Amino acid sequence: xTSVKTQQSRNDDGLAAVVPATAPPQLVKRRRKPLTWDKVxxxxxxxGLPLAIYLLFVIWPFVQAFGYSxxxxxxxxxxxxFIGLExxxxxxxxxxxxxxxxxxxxxxxxxxxxxxxxxxVLASLVTVGGSSKGQIKGLRNSSFYRVVSxxxxxxxxxxxxxxxxxxxxxxxxxxxxxxTGLGFDQFKDFAWLGDKNTAMIATMFVIVWGFVGxxxxxxxxxxxxxxxxxxxxARIDGAGRFRTAVSITIPLIRDNIQTAYxxxxxxxxxxxxxxxxxxxxxxxxxSTLVMAQQLFFTAFSKGQFxxxxxxxVVLAVATLIFSGLVFLVNRLxxxxxxxxx
Amino acid sequence: xxTKVSTxxxxxxxxxxxxxxxxxxxxxxxAVSHTALTIWTLIVILPLLWTFMSSFKTSSEIFASPFALxxxxxxxxxxxxxxxxxxxxxxxxxxxxxxxxxxxVMVLGAMCAYVLARYTFRGSRAIYYLMLAGLTFPIxxxxxxLFFVLRNMGLLNTLPGLILVYVGFxxxxxxxFLFSFFKSLPHEITEAAALDGAGEWRTFFQVMLPMxxxxxxxxxxxNFLGLWNQFLIPVSINAAGPRVLSQELAAFAGQMGYAVDYxxxxxxxxxxxxxxxxVYVIFQRQxxxxxxxxxxx
Numbered sequence: 059x060t061s062v063k064t065q066q067s068r069n070d071d072g073l074a075a076v077v078p079a080t081a082p083p084q085l086v087k088r089r090r091k092p093l094t095w096d097k098v099x100x101x102x103x104x105x106g107l108p109l110a111i112y113l114l115f116v117i118w119p120f121v122q123a124f125g126y127s128x129x130x131x132x133x134x135x136x137x138x139x140f141i142g143l144e145x146x147x148x149x150x151x152x153x154x155x156x157x158x159x160x161x162x163x164x165x166x167x168x169x170x171x172x173x174x175x176x177x178x179v180l181a182s183l184v185t186v187g188g189s190s191k192g193q194i195k196g197l198r199n200s201s202f203y204r205v206v207s208x209x210x211x212x213x214x215x216x217x218x219x220x221x222x223x224x225x226x227x228x229x230x231x232x233x234x235x236x237x238t239g240l241g242f243d244q245f246k247d248f249a250w251l252g253d254k255n256t257a258m259i260a261t262m263f264v265i266v267w268g269f270v271g272x273x274x275x276x277x278x279x280x281x282x283x284x285x286x287x288x289x290x291x292a293r294i295d296g297a298g299r300f301r302t303a304v305s306i307t308i309p310l311i312r313d314n315i316q317t318a319y320x321x322x323x324x325x326x327x328x329x330x331x332x333x334x335x336x337x338x339x340x341x342x343x344x345s346t347l348v349m350a351q352q353l354f355f356t357a358f359s360k361g362q363f364x365x366x367x368x369x370x371v372v373l374a375v376a377t378l379i380f381s382g383l384v385f386l387v388n389r390l391x392x393x394x395x396x397x398x399x
Numbered sequence: 400x401x402t403k404v405s406t407x408x409x410x411x412x413x414x415x416x417x418x419x420x421x422x423x424x425x426x427x428x429x430a431v432s433h434t435a436l437t438i439w440t441l442i443v444i445l446p447l448l449w450t451f452m453s454s455f456k457t458s459s460e461i462f463a464s465p466f467a468l469x470x471x472x473x474x475x476x477x478x479x480x481x482x483x484x485x486x487x488x489x490x491x492x493x494x495x496x497x498x499x500x501x502x503x504v505m506v507l508g509a510m511c512a513y514v515l516a517r518y519t520f521r522g523s524r525a526i527y528y529l530m531l532a533g534l535t536f537p538i539x540x541x542x543x544x545l546f547f548v549l550r551n552m553g554l555l556n557t558l559p560g561l562i563l564v565y566v567g568f569x570x571x572x573x574x575x576f577l578f579s580f581f582k583s584l585p586h587e588i589t590e591a592a593a594l595d596g597a598g599e600w601r602t603f604f605q606v607m608l609p610m611x612x613x614x615x616x617x618x619x620x621x622n623f624l625g626l627w628n629q630f631l632i633p634v635s636i637n638a639a640g641p642r643v644l645s646q647e648l649a650a651f652a653g654q655m656g657y658a659v660d661y662x663x664x665x666x667x668x669x670x671x672x673x674x675x676x677x678v679y680v681i682f683q684r685q686x687x688x689x690x691x692x693x694x695x696x
Binding site for chain 1: 428429432433435436437439440442443444445446447449450453461462464465466507508510511513514515526529530532533535536537538539540541542543544545546548563564566567568570571574598599600603624627628630631635638644645648649652653661664665668671672675676679680683
């Protein structure tokens with residue numbers, strides 16, 4: 059789809075280039091029509107206004123952040139000295155920040171995989187869990203599951219965090235209530251978020267809880283986009299349900315999975331809201347501290363804006379490396395070439 | 400659950416020459432699928448129900464037992480959360496900020512996407528890639544400089560400042576998705592409008608924008624959820640300003656350590672969750688459709 063579009067616009071460029079090079083650039087816009095007030099005002103408002111807001115509030119701060127990261131600026135002093143890469147050496151020798159980075163890496167490894175596998179399984183159950191004879195059918199009454207699973211996506215992350223903070227509460231929480239009710243008395247007053255062995259796992263579960271429904275809906279949409287004949291052909295060839303899921307469904311919704319992987323990974327590298335809501339101080343032994351929390355604390359509590367900007371750059375570079383890796387792995391393992399619908 | 404699986408009649412609208420017999424294998428798979436999905440549904444819904452139930456309890460009732468129903472179904476906690484804890488004013492601030500930002504970003508985003516998709520000029524590709532770049536960079540990187548940009552403009556800790564920043568950060572997503580939408584609309588229509596004497600402005604507002612309605616609706620839903628749930632931007636650049644809902648909720652939970660009023664906290668969370676949930680249930684068909692639209696580009 060997209061490649062066709064690029065092709066088309068390239069052709070447009072080609073057409074425009076036919077116009078003599080001496081012509082003023084405005085005329086190139088559209089084939090030799092005079093500039094009218096209508097057109098000038100149209101471009102000024104339609105392109106100028108959105109672009110001005112975007113450049114001022116998004117691009118300019120991003121650019122500035124790189125500059126600030128090379129200074130010792132504390133924000134409120136007028137002078138900022140250029141200190142080169144000193145902030146970066148400080149970051150990489152700071153044990154707490156490295157611990158936070160390690161936690162982010164842990165999140166990036168586990169969060170996308172768990173979320174995607176769980177939502178893929180649920181999406182497959184919903185779409186192809188029906189009868190194995192005749193037409194391919196989804197499970198009956200499955201839209202109920204789909205609608206309910208999506209609920210968490212409509213809830214603000216901070217509300218999810220606060221809610222689960224209460225569920226994990228050692229004495230009055232829902233989880234320990236259920237566990238002791240089932241006879242697991244060792245969990246009475248167990249602090250899930252206060253124990254360094256369980257804090258991270260408990261936190262990860264909350265994030266997974268928040269996103270599985272969304273990706274399930276996304277995958278269901280992807281699976282429904284696959285022509286039914288493909289499933290039927292596989293069935294005639296004798297493929298069972300599991301084989302169909304592995305050999306037909308997953309390769310065909312590969313692009314959706316890649317998108318999901320990148321989004322979840324970017325979220326895992328941030329994760330600020332969940333961490334701040336569940337364990338605002340970074341958790342026991344900093345076991346749930348993430349880079350974003352450390353950045354926020356360094357900037358808005360300690361006022362070390364130069365150092366905080368450098369942390370932001372590290373975070374951005376980590377995000378870019380991660381996205382690049384996902385693309386690369388997908389390409390190397392044969393994505394993009396084996397299927398096209 | 401099992402009754403659903405074993406009901407014999409079929410409601411398929413497709414013509415079926417023979418009704419295929421349901422094999423025992425199918426029944427097992429169906430039962431297992433329903434069980435797995437039911438378990439997940441319970442995992443999703445129990446915490447929500449528990450929060451809602453607890454929002455009617457007093458603090459001592461909450462400590463006594465996590466399961467017991469409230470002694471009386473009173474709205475005391477809601478009154479407390481709404482007025483004393485400031486959730487009410489924060490809710491209204493959120494509605495205001497999100498509504499205004501949403502309208503602005505949809506109009507500006509549609510205009511920008513339209514120009515980028517329908518006109519070719521020097522730098523149009525560059526602008527498009529600039530928009531893409533904004534989608535991939537983490538918001539965190541921008542927060543520190545943004546704080547000072549707004550302070551220099553006198554917009555720090557104000558709702559207009561917050562609205563403008565929301566617009567800026569929602570813009571790339573909006574442009575990116577509407578771009579492909581406008582690209583797919585037929586060119587003949589623009590030409591016909593031009594022949595009929597419509598100028599650029601009229602063509603856009605009276606011809607193209609109405610045609611883009613399905614795309615606009617999908618993007619608006621996702622922008623609404625994204626802006627309504629936004630937390631990092633308000634706590635960074637609106638820390639001392641009139642608080643929005645997510646901010647107030649965090650502040651309220653933050654002081655909980657000192658003055659324990661868990662009932663009011665549950666009520667505050669319920670107030671945040673329930674309105675959007677109701678809107679979602681009403682519009683869920685539309686939303687499911689837009690997810691598939693967004694993914695198939």
